[in-house]
Amino acid sequence: MRKFVFLLCFIFAQYVMFHTAIAQKRIPRNFPEYGFFLNKQQLYLQELLEFLRFPSISASSEHLKDVQGAAEWLRNRMLGAGISNVQIFQVGKYPLVYASIPAAVPQAPTVLIYGHFDVQPASVEDGWNITKPFKPRVIQDKIYARGASDDKGSLLSVVHAVEAILAVSQGRSPVNIKLLFEGQEEIGSPDLPSWLLKNRKLIQSDLLISADGSMHSENIGSIVWGLRGAGAIQVNVTGPSHDLHSGGFGGVVQNPIHCLVKLLESMRHENKSIAVEGFYEGTRPITQKEKDFARQSIDFEQELSRLAGVSQLAGGESELFDTVERLWFRPTLDVVGIWGGYMDQGIKTVLPANAYAKLSFRLVQEQVPEKVVEKMIQHVSQHCPAGCSCKAFDLGFHALPFESDPDMLSNQVLRETLLDIYQGEEPKYVRSGASIPIVGFIQKEFQIPAIFLAFGLPDENIHGPNEFYRIGSMDKARKAYVSFLYQLGERYHLEHSSKKPIESHVVTTSPMENVEMDHSEL
Amino acid sequence: MRKFVFLLCFIFAQYVMFHTAIAQKRIPRNFPEYGFFLNKQQLYLQELLEFLRFPSISASSEHLKDVQGAAEWLRNRMLGAGISNVQIFQVGKYPLVYASIPAAVPQAPTVLIYGHFDVQPASVEDGWNITKPFKPRVIQDKIYARGASDDKGSLLSVVHAVEAILAVSQGRSPVNIKLLFEGQEEIGSPDLPSWLLKNRKLIQSDLLISADGSMHSENIGSIVWGLRGAGAIQVNVTGPSHDLHSGGFGGVVQNPIHCLVKLLESMRHENKSIAVEGFYEGTRPITQKEKDFARQSIDFEQELSRLAGVSQLAGGESELFDTVERLWFRPTLDVVGIWGGYMDQGIKTVLPANAYAKLSFRLVQEQVPEKVVEKMIQHVSQHCPAGCSCKAFDLGFHALPFESDPDMLSNQVLRETLLDIYQGEEPKYVRSGASIPIVGFIQKEFQIPAIFLAFGLPDENIHGPNEFYRIGSMDKARKAYVSFLYQLGERYHLEHSSKKPIESHVVTTSPMENVEMDHSEL
Known part of the structure; x- marks a missing residue:
């Protein structure tokens, strides 16, 4: 049944350019795991609040014990989710939580899902006036706490999704899943690269999925094809x-x-x-294609001014480059x-x-x-x-820039998933001015393509006071992970008789040189 | 006897240019009050330590109570010194301690002695590693505490001197003394000017003596003829x-x-x-006379570099003016x-x-x-x-620049006093780059000349961590006040049959235009 629905949609997708904004009537796919989620909203919310109470500030040595506390809490929650093999590794001074879940089919692809449970520093004096940073408070649809949006909210939904898959399929995962949750992202993951290089086997996979990142808005998803x-x-x-x-x-x-x-x-x-x-x-100079592609996506001026609370976007090289160029390409x-x-x-x-x-x-x-x-x-x-x-x-905070081909296979599957989650709304193809240190590193060192599947939103004050996350995003996130992992497995099975990498190209330079839709992989 | 000694010295002084550096053999004057001081060193020291324990930081509203505490302690000490009429006035939010002591002779001049008992902010994090700022600690000749040098040390010695004069002369002061000790100097005395203007009678006098200031070094006094x-x-x-x-x-x-x-x-x-x-x-341009006079006094480069702990004096307009010009005249x-x-x-x-x-x-x-x-x-x-x-x-910190004639009568008496206190060493004629807000104001508004008689030293880290004062300076200070007040009374009596101002000129501009020794007043 699942395969049949997928095939229908796949054929349909052939006719839709990924960057058209025309909302199409579509039949959203459903997964039995969605039923598993029913009636668990309150439980999941309480779990997130618990997770948020750890002041797991990696920048501060006095909070090292709280980073450790968050790691242990997370391991226990993962064990509770039916993930049998959860380990805490000591990476420099910081804990890293790792697990791997084998697929039911031996030839299934391997995805490495990345997230972090450490948070930015925060104190009441910074302007937290809705609640204290580590006393989570729920007001209507919003959960206020440091780390709610960046990145505990999205991370925890990955665990919920995996739990549902294992429960519903009786342990038969559609893909090999590796979970890598770290505790030093907010200080630039200083110790992680050398650990990764020493543990290549644990990392090696066909696709990196970052649960750290964000969507465009409450009703529109995004496909991230670049980070600074x-x-x-x-x-x-x-x-x-x-x-x-x-x-x-x-x-x-x-x-x-x-x-x-x-x-x-x-x-x-x-x-x-x-x-x-x-x-x-x-x-290098920004190409015309990059400029054109970027300008289609968002009304930067209005959007960013509103989010920042300024009347004028005057930062950086404002006399030389326009806003989107400065934020994405400079x-x-x-x-x-x-x-x-x-x-x-x-x-x-x-x-x-x-x-x-x-x-x-x-x-x-x-x-x-x-x-x-x-x-x-x-x-x-x-x-x-x-x-x-x-x-x-x-200060030991190093992140390589990240660029990918917006049209690579995994982004195509991602688009399908987001179309479903956002009721047929086309996702925006975006870059971000921010950095996720380890994504660029893994992409470069392990030659693994990377996509972003995270549900923070741009107005959620990450790194600032009154950071919050939306309860609704939790539901989107767990459903999206279920959907994406199943679709990826199916797509992979459909296309490959023998195991080979999902993507044949990892773009590290001038991705827009071949940004034209290329369906040769489909 | 006192008059006789004074006359001898006075005749002698006629032959000494005030700015010659040749140390002359002289018989230092002695006063019976010096005997009163004997055996009281330990008592005086304990009193100062008590006074220093008040964290009387005027810049901080939470320490207002401590500024008040210091004022009350001071009033009690003054009452204990036999000063009968001590009042605490509320000046804005800050206390001011005031007293007046009539002279024995009706025609005696009136001196207004000024000091302050508030202090600069200080916290251990600034680098206080010898003691906490408000836990005074004595090591050999040095008393470490915030406010020790600026200005509680010198201020307290004024009280000790007046106490001795009143005790020894059985209440017969040689001059009319007004004591004005304030609690807001370190924030620029914002409320004091308007209070002074409303209380002209309390202030009016023939000479202002500032017990806030400093001497040149342990063995050389100074006569201050300018402040910024x-x-x-x-x-x-x-x-x-x-x-x-x-x-x-x-x-x-x-x-x-x-x-x-x-x-x-x-x-x-x-x-x-x-x-x-x-x-x-x-x-205005610095005059050649000012430059010449300034350069005689100190080896600025060496002295200041050493005090600041720098190899190069590169601050301010260093490409346009030399060090002494920058510090005193720019x-x-x-x-x-x-x-x-x-x-x-x-x-x-x-x-x-x-x-x-x-x-x-x-x-x-x-x-x-x-x-x-x-x-x-x-x-x-x-x-x-x-x-x-x-x-x-x-920020409400206002101070008028101050300039005076280095050769005015009161500075001549001051020179005599300092020659005695420093065993015949000629005092340095100096200016300071620092400010004492109220001195410039009183000089200008009340047309009263001002001199400085304070015993802080330049290496005592005022406003910085590990501020200290020398125990030896306490003895010099109380003796100097006794000596100066008696000599001023005698000099005045000698020169004036009827009461008239001690000085006929208050210099506010170009003091060096007539810096040539002028003995017409003698």
Whole structure:
């Protein structure tokens, strides 16, 4: 039955260009697992709230125990889901939860589903006024808590989906499933790459599915075909050997805050492009096809202005590139933190001994985080103003840029799934300015294509105060995973008599050069 | 006897140019009050430690009660010193301790002695590693605590000196003494000026003596003939309506830290002079006489580098003026605090909603703090980078610049006193880059000349961590006050048959135009 429905839809899909926005009448597929989900909404919600109560902040050493706590909670929940072989690996200082579930058919493809249970730092002072970051609060359809949208919500739905598949099919999974849930994503997964390289067998698969990411909106899904890479450094500027009186020394001893300001300003040209030598190495001009394809998808100006609460999108290279180009195809350099001197009430006339800044950058195309970090450190040492000493160091947050072919087979299956989940609404083909460090790495090192199946939404304040997730997204997510895994298995079975990789090409450069619909794989 | 000794020295002094550095053999004057001090060192020290335990931080509203506590402790100590009429006035939110002691002779001059018992903010995190800021600790000759040097140490010695005079002379003070000890100096005495204007009778006097200030070194006194004025603003920069993800929005939404950096950098020309329009209004070229006189006094380069712990004095307008010019005769603009975004361990990829800075400036000559504040606020609103909004506001810290004639009569008496206290070592004639807000104000509004008699030393880390004061300075200070007040009374009696102001001229501009020794007053 399942195969029959699939075939119908498959034939139908031949006539629909993936980027047309015309909503088609379709018969949404149904899976017996959806019945398994019925009446479990309240239970699933309570589980998520429990999961969210761990302040699993990977950036803070004092919260390491909570990252560990979240990992153990997750392992127990996975065991409860009928996944028999769940392991916690110690990766650097951080736990990683891993499991593998064999398919019923020996020739079935293997998918590696990725998510993370660590979260960004959060404190009430940042502006959390609906609830405390780790006291989840439900208001109507929204669950407020740090990590709700990024990434505990989507991650937990993967477990719910796998549980349903195992329960309904009596353990007969349609594909080989590997689950890789990590606890250091928010600090750039510093220890994970070397662990992955040492554990190739555990990782090797035909497709990487990231449960970290987001959809376009409540009623429209998205297919992500690009992410920016990332890196980060800290800059420490030192002036006098101790804090001085700004009257007794102001004007004769160099103020490290002045040095820092001058140094940071030296990193940008007047037209706001980055002045750090070598920063742009590995970038290339944006192709006309990329531009055209990008512009079809979203009204960036309105959408982003509204989400950010600004009247004008003026950041980055705004004099050189338009909004979508800047967000998807251009690197950026952001000062994400700055501090020095007196930051309390009133005034203290101090000439401080030190000033600090944290900088993060987003990378595209062939830029390599380690190289950019090096160039940045070089710039800092070469542009330190007289009278100060300046030091920069790598904060260990590295992410390779990610690009894929929007039309590869797994994205076609993804489109089918999203059409069903979103009642026939065509998904948007999008990129994101954000980074998921490990996705670019796995794609490059293991030559595995990657897709994104995660249900956070852009207005959910991830990394900011009052982060939230929608209860409705939980249902979409678990159904989508069931649907995608079954369809993938069927599609694979349909197309391949003997086992071979699902995709024959992993795009790492100029994906738009062959973005034309290519049905040769179908 | 006292008069006889004084006369001898007076005749002797006629032959000594005040700025010669030749140490002369002299017979130091002695006063019976010095005997009163004997065996009280330990008691005085314990009192100071008690006084220092009040965290009387005027900048912090939560410490208002401690400012009040320090005021009450001081009043009680003054009452204990035999000063019968001690009052605490409420000046804005801050206490002010006031007393007046009539002279034995009706025609005696009136001196107004000024000090402050509030202190700069301090916390262990600033680098206090010898003791906590408000747990005073004595190591050998040094008393470590916030406020030890600035200004509780010198202030308390005034009380000890007056106590001794009253005790020894059985209440017959050689001059009329008014004591004005305030609790808001470290925030720029915002409420004091209007109070002073409403209480003219309490203030009116012939000479203002500031017990806030410092000496040149342990073995050399100083005569201060100039202070810089001051003002301060805070700058608040706003970008998006809430913290954003630096990946999802970096490069398209303007980062308020970038705006702040650009704004701060716009305040300085390439040659480091201040680019804020109108900032220099009221300044004039430094005269050759000022330069010459200044250069005689101290080896600035070595001394300041050592104190600041830097190898190079590169601050302020270093390309345009030499060190002493910059510190004594030129205004400055210092960022005394900056903050925004993520300031904790590791990295948080946030594009923050806000960024902040506190700026203080030092003023000279005819610059007026209120006007400079206005120009600064104007600059901030006119130079706010696109995509941000910038607001600046006055932090209420205003100090007029102060200048006096180094050779006026009271400075001559001061020189005699310092020669005695420092075993015949000629005092240095110095200015300071710092500000004592109320001194410039009283001088200007009440046309009262001012001198400085305070025993802090430049290496005592005032406003910084591990502030300390020397026990030996306490003895010098109380003796110096006894000596100065007696000599002033005698000198006055000698020169004036009827009461008239001690000084006929209060210098507010170009003091060095008539810096030549003028003995016409003697």
